[in-house]
Amino acid sequence: MNVKQLTRNVTLALILGAMPLIAQAAAEIIVVNADEPGEGFNDPTPVQPIGGNNGLTLGQQRLNAFQYAANIWGRQLDSAVPIRIKSNFDPLACEKDSATLGSAGPLMVNRDFAGAPRTNTWYHGALANKLLEADDFEGEPVIRARFNSNLGKENCLEGGGFYLGLDGQHGHLTDLVGVLLHEFGHGLGFSNLTNGQTGRRYNGIPSMWDYHLYDLTAQKSWVEMTDAERVASGVNSRKLIWRGQNVTQAAPRVLQGAPELRISGLASVIGTYQIGTASFGPQITAAGTSAEVMPVVDQTDGRGLACDPLTANNASAIRGKIALVDRGTCSFNIKVKNAQLAGAVGVLVADNAAGSPPPGLGGSDPTVTIPAVRITKDDGEKLKLALKQRSRNRSGIYAALGISATQRAGSDEAGRLLMFAPNPYQPGSSVSHFDTSASPDLLMEPFNTESVKRNLDAPHDLTFPLLRDLGW
Amino acid sequence: MKAIRTLSAFVLFALAGTASATPLIEGFDNITSLPGAGWSFINNSTDAGSTWFQGNEGIFGAKDGAANSYIAANLTSTNSMLGTISNWLLSPTLSLRGGETLSFLTRTEAGSLNADRLEIRLSKNGNTSQVGNATDSLGDFSLLLSSVNPNLVPDGFPTDWQMFSVVIPDLKGLTDARLGFRYWVTDTGINGSNGNYIGLDNVSVVPTPSSLACLGLGLFGLMASVRRRT
Numbered sequence: 001m002n003v004k005q006l007t008r009n010v011t012l013a014l015i016l017g018a019m020p021l022i023a024q025a026a027a028e029i030i031v032v033n034a035d036e037p038g039e040g041f042n043d044p045t046p047v048q049p050i051g052g053n054n055g056l057t058l059g060q061q062r063l064n065a066f067q068y069a070a071n072i073w074g075r076q077l078d079s080a081v082p083i084r085i086k087s088n089f090d091p092l093a094c095e096k097d098s099a100t101l102g103s104a105g106p107l108m109v110n111r112d113f114a115g116a117p118r119t120n121t122w123y124h125g126a127l128a129n130k131l132l133e134a135d136d137f138e139g140e141p142v143i144r145a146r147f148n149s150n151l152g153k154e155n156c157l158e159g160g161g162f163y164l165g166l167d168g169q170h171g172h173l174t175d176l177v178g179v180l181l182h183e184f185g186h187g188l189g190f191s192n193l194t195n196g197q198t199g200r201r202y203n204g205i206p207s208m209w210d211y212h213l214y215d216l217t218a219q220k221s222w223v224e225m226t227d228a229e230r231v232a233s234g235v236n237s238r239k240l241i242w243r244g245q246n247v248t249q250a251a252p253r254v255l256q257g258a259p260e261l262r263i264s265g266l267a268s269v270i271g272t273y274q275i276g277t278a279s280f281g282p283q284i285t286a287a288g289t290s291a292e293v294m295p296v297v298d299q300t301d302g303r304g305l306a307c308d309p310l311t312a313n314n315a316s317a318i319r320g321k322i323a324l325v326d327r328g329t330c331s332f333n334i335k336v337k338n339a340q341l342a343g344a345v346g347v348l349v350a351d352n353a354a355g356s357p358p359p360g361l362g363g364s365d366p367t368v369t370i371p372a373v374r375i376t377k378d379d380g381e382k383l384k385l386a387l388k389q390r391s392r393n394r395s396g397i398y399a400a401l402g403i404s405a406t407q408r409a410g411s412d413e414a415g416r417l418l419m420f421a422p423n424p425y426q427p428g429s430s431v432s433h434f435d436t437s438a439s440p441d442l443l444m445e446p447f448n449t450e451s452v453k454r455n456l457d458a459p460h461d462l463t464f465p466l467l468r469d470l471g472w
Numbered sequence: 473m474k475a476i477r478t479l480s481a482f483v484l485f486a487l488a489g490t491a492s493a494t495p496l497i498e499g500f501d502n503i504t505s506l507p508g509a510g511w512s513f514i515n516n517s518t519d520a521g522s523t524w525f526q527g528n529e530g531i532f533g534a535k536d537g538a539a540n541s542y543i544a545a546n547l548t549s550t551n552s553m554l555g556t557i558s559n560w561l562l563s564p565t566l567s568l569r570g571g572e573t574l575s576f577l578t579r580t581e582a583g584s585l586n587a588d589r590l591e592i593r594l595s596k597n598g599n600t601s602q603v604g605n606a607t608d609s610l611g612d613f614s615l616l617l618s619s620v621n622p623n624l625v626p627d628g629f630p631t632d633w634q635m636f637s638v639v640i641p642d643l644k645g646l647t648d649a650r651l652g653f654r655y656w657v658t659d660t661g662i663n664g665s666n667g668n669y670i671g672l673d674n675v676s677v678v679p680t681p682s683s684l685a686c687l688g689l690g691l692f693g694l695m696a697s698v699r700r701r702t
Contacts, residue, residue, distance in 0.1 A: 265530050292530075297662045300553055313662055388521070388548040389528040391581045391669035396530010 027077035029070035040089035051165015069180035079130035086141035089149035094156035104145035104183035122207035143187030196234035199227030244469025250458035255408035278361035288402025319343035333363035350380020410438025510564025518555025542673035545655035570642035
């Protein structure tokens with residue numbers, strides 16, 4: 001057997017006990033508790049039962065949540081071999097407003113085992129065991145998962161710790177069960193084994209992931225590329241797709257029509273633009289909003305920040321139009337509100353930092369009634385250059401914000417799922433998630449989203465179809 | 473290439489009548505070809521922005537031919553929030569003796585109330601492109617041939633294509649000269665009151681012999697018959 005162990009840096013001494021958590025499922029998932037006495041799963045702090053979780057200590061409630069998430073995965077999977085996940089709580093990356101909730105990946109990978117669908121190809125350990133129908137790792141954990149022990153403390157999403165209830169009613173807290181489902185997914189197979197930053201394969205050998213990952217620009221799968229081509233592909237925003245049949249077939253039942261921005265008029269700017277949608281104001285609907293585009297200019301350097309009520313000339317220019325404003329200085333909802341008060345029917349916010357895809361527009365203001373989207377800095381500059389050929393009140397450039405008749409949110413025009421490939425590269429997130437443009441939100445997007453349901457399969461989610469593409 | 477029927481008819485006649493002068497016909501089908509044909513772009517505006525650019529058919533279309541086949545200048549000639557525009561478009565060097573007819577079409581946007589102004593100036597100083605470097609400098613182009621909306625009246629610029637003609641004054645013999653089209657607007661920029669967007673099309677300079685009146689009538693008759701056929 002060519003068995004390769006990815007990491008062995010956690011000594012067995014840390015494993016205080018292997019606790020079987022589920023016995024009545026199509027696959028048994030076992031959490032190997034790697035926490036020290038008194039911490040993480042062993043934390044004796046007394047707590048009140050919450051949301052169906054009857055544990056009376058913090059550690060027990062954490063274990064109960066693990067068991068609950070493991071049950072969901074166990075019902076979905078089919079494997080004769082128990083899946084062992086070495087888990088614990090550690091201090092992970094934290095900031096005041098953002099934090100790593102958890103991380104997970106394969107602890108073991110395997111290739112060229114009996115029954116392997118492809119030769120000379122890495123399979124995640126849990127999947128390899130399933131296909132082999134035997135434990136090739138002699139009872140060792142095959143997945144490593146860690147969760148942030150500081151979440152909710154000072155300077156770590158303060159006040160926004162894990163919700164340990166099982167009912168999903170997490171309010172402003174982070175739903176631990178949802179995070180567990182996501183991280184287990186990575187460990188079971190939803191992760192790239194080829195380094196996207198260097199392009200190098202693990203031990204020079206491709207994984208099953210590389211056969212399904214395809215770059216629309218290079219028109220090659222990752223298994224066909226050089227290291228340099230894989231590096232370029234890893235930041236080829238919204239041009240990196242998953243070609244697996246199970247995902248593509250299930251996608252139409254899961255994804256909604258894609259919000260899109262189409263620009264028409266002057267030949268130099270015609271096309272469909274990448275957008276980030278706003279967390280405030282109306283949703284973009286099929287009926288859509290169409291109007292001529294006009295810029296706001298209120299800075300001597302040519303930018304239009306729209307942080308103050310618009311001047312008479314600016315207001316006259318954007319009345320009845322879709323206003324182009326620049327990111328910066330004040331919050332997005334203030335800019336959009338000022339444009340709305342001046343008579344605009346929509347807003348395009350041009351990013352002031354390079355990178356794609358454009359993130360969404362955060363903020364809230366229930367009095368905003370016009371749609372707003374964010375576009376990239378490059379696209380903003382292209383539009384602004386063309387808008388120099390305008391008159392006071394006309395530009396001849398038109399924007400339509402609507403829902404695509406042909407494309408679904410999160411897939412390419414052929415219906416294949418877009419994978420997360422932001423520029424610049426985000427280690428730990430890039431290439432191993434679905435793209436953030438998917439709507440409704442999917443479990444395996446890189447950011448925790450409230451709307452994700454606790455389902456793993458179509459018509460609610462595409463996580464399990466992707467695992468099926470890999471061989472599950 | 474779009475046809476300029478009226479002018480073509482004149483030119484056929486003119487070439488036969490006065491071979492030593494340089495005719496000019498420009499319909500601005502593709503302004504990227506202008507520098508190669510001897511045209512120059514000089515923007516002396518406050519914090520200079522855009523030079524003259526290919527017409528934007530979304531504002532209005534050309535008189536004839538492709539919808540964007542005209543040249544335009546606008547308020548983005550200045551990047552200043554409040555300043556002065558002096559944005560020059562210089563013709564190729566022409567050999568003129570005086571008596572030739574300069575014709576051009578110009579217009580602004582329908583309903584425009586932000587006053588535009590276009591000056592047409594002449595330099596008799598060879599192939600010079602000297603227009604100075606200030607918003608109010610004229611350099612070698614001190615001779616004013618024509619001004620459209622000279623007093624910057626808010627609704628004083630034509631809002632449909634209008635033809636203007638002016639006879640070049642006597643130059644005392646064959647002289648190398650250049651025409652300067654100057655988009656000149658004060659109190660403009662985003663915060664200014666004046667300046668919007670103008671188009672310029674079908675610029676022509678043709679010699680005008682003394683018999684023009686008689687022959688010209690015949691040519692106009694021909695032109696009308698051509699139009700009926702198309």
